[in-house]
């Protein structure tokens with residue numbers, strides 16, 4: 001049988017796109033592709049977890065339910081008949097990139113940044129020193145972290161870093177767990193937080209308050225918590241001339257700074273939990289006590305500025321030790337490589353130009369490959385920032401297919417991958433599976449007065465899906 005050539009994206013030869021990753025950037029890329037006028041296409045999305053939505057499901061804090069509502073937008077995309085979800089499929093393990101290249105004209109990597117930056121200090125790996133992202137994944141019911149243990153009998157906890165993840169972790173540690181009881185927080189986390197003995201969270205920023213990465217809403221949220229005192233020392237709000245000139249530009253930094261000034265010298269109230277912000281302070285060592293975190297050794301910093309107006313911190317030699325029972329390192333995410341895809345080790349990203357993956361000269365795979373989201377530009381920006389970013393990448397994808405032709409696809413081509421996966425013992429989860437789990441989680445949540453009760457055990461998910469499949473088969477036979 002011979003196949004004729006047609007323009008890629010025509011009715012006779014639809015464009016075939018694979019998107020790897022089902023978080024916000026992947027869904028925005030899918031949505032932008034599906035909205036291209038006159039383009040015939042099929043979009044398959046691969047996700048290593050059984051359930052979709054990446055950081056929206058497993059990263060956004062449970063007390064930020066409004067943020068999670070963005071899922072409704074992604075669901076509308078997933079309902080499009082030209083879209084298919086393949087959950088439970090890890091590209092690079094269950095399915096190789098070279099196999100994807102055989103099936104698709106274009107591949108979009110939307111894998112985010114799944115690992116963490118390191119502090120590179122002694123004691124970083126002591127028991128009781130954790131990445132903030134592990135804690136976030138634990139309270140959000142991520143199956144890989146459901147059995148993690150955090151010793152919340154510690155009275156004082158250090159959180160290193162002053163970004164929004166640090167704010168999330170701090171807020172979850174100090175707020176009244178009852179305020180989380182109706183959210184979708186994982187039940188194991190809610191129970192552990194109810195027994196928590198944490199009294200104080202010490203948040204360490206290596207540069208000054210003007211350079212803090214948290215946003216005004218997030219710092220205010222902590223200050224507004226009932227039963228919690230937020231404090232910052234006056235010496236930490238003293239600014240050098242450059243920082244002062246940055247404040248004059250207004251924006252987030254100015255709003256943060258003005259808010260922090262209101263917190264200076266706030267006295268702690270009896271029975272209140274306390275959040276103490278320390279700026280110009282770097283941990284230089286985490287010291288052990290009886291085999292686990294006992295204290296953190298910190299050095300006071302000063303800022304130095306380069307000619308481009310960038311600041312970095314330099315130690316002053318002034319050292320202090322403070323007892324802590326737990327440390328959360330919240331110093332940013334980092335991408336991890338996908339086998340057979342270029343990776344910039346220094347930056348922790350896939351090298352790209354405006355979303356087009358850059359391959360070394362002579363290394364041409366024939367398939368066009370792209371990136372969106374954090375693995376494209378680095379782990380920064382709120383969820384909405386991924387939309388702009390995905391639009392830019394899709395623009396490049398559309399330019400690249402212009403004028404390209406390909407042979408029509410063999411009958412049944414669309415089912416080949418599914419068959420290959422099943423032969424490997426992998427049962428991909430599809431959007432209808434998610435809908436079923438979604439309904440089950442909401443039902444379980446309703447019974448407990450919660451938004452949803454996440455099912456965190458992959459075996460339970462598999463067994464629920466199997467039961468429903470058997471029921472469906474029984475119905476169709478009957």
Ligand code: NAP
Pocket residue numbers: 117118119160161162163164165166168205206207211212213214218282283330331332333379380381382
């Ligand atoms: P981030 O905003 O980049 O903050 C990382 C923090 O770690 C910075 O304060 C950074 O200080 C510090 N840091 C880095 N290396 C350090 C080191 N060696 N020693 C001490 N401190 C160090 O990252 P993130 O908090 O992980 O957040 C990632 C993105 O997700 C951000 O865009 C954030 O806004 C977003 N997010 C938003 C929300 C929300 O909207 N509620 C919640 C969570 C996350 P320097 O500035 O000095 O490098």
